[in-house]
Amino acid sequence: MSLYDNPKYYEIAFSFRNIPAEVNFFEAAVKKFSKIKVRKVLELASGNSPYLKEWHRRGYEYFGLDLNGRMLDFVKARAKEGGIGVKLFRANMNKFSLGKLKVDLAYVLLGSLFAKSNEDFFQHLDCVGKTLRTGGLYILDGVVWFNLLGDNExxxxxxxxxxxxxxxxxxxxxxxxxxxxxxxxxxxxxxxxxxxxxxxxxxxxFYFPQEFVSLIKCHNQFEFLGYFNDFDLKKPATVKGRQIAVLRKK
Ligand SMILES: C[S@@+](CC[C@H](N)C(=O)[O-])C[C@H]1O[C@@H](n2cnc3c(N)ncnc32)[C@H](O)[C@@H]1O
Structure with a gap:
């Protein structure tokens, strides 16, 4: 059985997160770095949309994009139950267009950047670049590997x-x-x-810290603003914990 075809079990397995604290970090990053006001947020590889309820509670409009129909159905059912408006897209994160929709903040969680090559990654950045408004942030949790030589189990x-x-x-x-x-x-x-x-x-x-910074420079649609640890803007990234990259659309 495949993990992503089982949203109920997936959600329990990854429910160790402190979601209000993580969303606080996103709001703090927006306050510090974003050049635009945020109302519309887009989660890429959104799966079970773990932040949906929290964004809704804080008055934001949530959009999710994922390849897996079962994950999307799970979120639709939950949103309906909670009376939460949600717009979900079934698409590949490296090859998508949301038409005229523009969002103010985009993010990816738990390293869910499914690129097999730098070409895939650049295509992904092109798609995000077309969907994110200029001055908006793209926040990536767990995508860059800091534990270069140690056991990663x-x-x-x-x-x-x-x-x-x-x-x-x-x-x-x-x-x-x-x-x-x-x-x-x-x-x-x-x-x-x-x-x-x-x-x-x-x-x-794998993306490594200096390689990632160079790729962002080379792609040239985003500015690299920093690496942070454990959803805290005061903590620079270290080898332990969850490392987060913050980018801004040029
Ligand atoms: C680790 S889960 C992350 C779910 C959620 N964002 C979270 O934080 O728990 C990864 C998700 O990425 C989706 N996925 C895998 N490859 C994808 C792709 N190429 N494009 C879009 N979504 C993809 C899977 O269906 C799965 O729901």
């Missing part, structure tokens, strides 16, 4: 509503020259009486 256990799971993540290098890896995520689930094992192993490219 992560393991945790988590439970919700009587569903318990062991989660593990490990990036396995596929091609050293192309800098590609598979992100092996495994969920071992006890859902009351039922046991399940779900995994994902998407192919992606």
């Amino acid at each position: 992560q393991k945790w256990t988590i439970s919700k509503n009587g569903i318990k799971m062991k989660v593990s993540f490990r990036a396995t290098i596929i091609d050293h020259t192309a800098q590609t890896f598979r992100d092996n995520v495994v969920l071992e689930i006890s859902d009351h009486e039922v046991r399940k094992r779900i995994r994902s192993h998407e192919l992606r490219k």
Whole structure:
């Protein structure tokens, strides 16, 4: 079974986040760096749209884009239940157009930039560039790898509503020259009486801190504003925790 076809279990596995604190960081980054007022926000690889409720509560309009129809249906059903207006797009993040829609802030979470090469990444930036208003921020959580030589395995256990799971993540290098890896995520689930094992192993490219800065310069549609740690503008990125890159559309 594939992880992204199972939004209910995916959401529990990645529910360790403090969403109000993360959205506070986004608002602080906007206050500090954005040249435009933010009303419309776009999440790329939006999956279960973890920030949807929080953006709605704070008066923003939320847009999500994802390849997986099951994830999008899950979010639509939840939004309907909560009486939240939501507009979702089923598309590839490296090849999309939202027509006339322009957003004021774009972001990607948990390293969900599914580019296999620099060409894919530039196409992705072209698409984001066409959708994001000039002066708006593009915030990327977990996309750039700071732990260059260490073991990258992560393991945790988590439970919700009587569903318990062991989660593990490990990036396995596929091609050293192309800098590609598979992100092996495994969920071992006890859902009351039922046991399940779900995994994902998407192919992606590693981006390293100085390489990423050079690529942004070379692409030339965004300014690189900095790397931060753990959703705190006062903390520069370190090898531990969650590292965030902040870009601004030129
Ligand atoms: C790790 S989940 C992130 C979900 C959510 N943003 C979050 O923070 O929990 C990655 C999501 O990326 C989607 N995805 C994978 N490849 C994609 C692509 N090329 N374009 C758009 N979405 C993609 C998957 O369907 C999945 O929902």
